[in-house]
Amino acid sequence: HCLLCQLRKPLKQPVVSKPIISLGVMTRLQIDLIDMRTRPDVVSVDxxxxxxxxxxxxxxxxTWAYPLENKSAKEVVVHNTLVSRFIACSFYGINTRTSDTTKATPYEIMFGQHPRGDSEFWKIVKH
Structure with a gap:
């Protein structure tokens, strides 16, 4: 290869050699802020x-998700706990899906029991 080609060739990025290890529930969290202002199909003036x-x-x-009016530190810390039912249903599905790695659902790992559906709850309450 010529010198110009070698200079233009991108450098290889080092691969992370150590995996991120978490020792238990709530010992390591990943937190992201998702900007919905760039989604004109989702966000309107209302x-x-x-x-x-x-x-x-x-x-x-x-997994948890909370809607925020802005990304200020105060808003993030004192978040609004009203999650729309569409997001709540999606996260319920994610949290109750069995993982190939752990052979359990995130809900079971987090709370130590199987999640109960509404029908199971009402069966318990009626008896």
Whole structure:
């Protein structure tokens, strides 16, 4: 290869040699802020919440999401706990899906029991 080709050739990025190890539930969290302002199909002038605070427990893979009006530190810390039912249903599906790695659901790892559906709850309450 010529000198110009060698100079243009991208450098190889080093691969992370150590995996991220989590020793238990709630010992390591991944937190992301998702900007919904760039989604014209989702956000309109009437929408108050333009950000989503997304949290994942690294060990159990349990997932939370909270709508935010802005990304200020105060708003992130004192988040609004009203999650739309569409997001809640999606996260319920994620949190109750069995993982190939752990052979359990994130819900089971997080709370030590199987998640109960509404029908199971009402059966218990009636008896």
């Amino acid at each position: 929408v108050v919440y333009c950000w989503i605070l997304h949290c994942i427990d690294h060990f159990s893979k349990f």
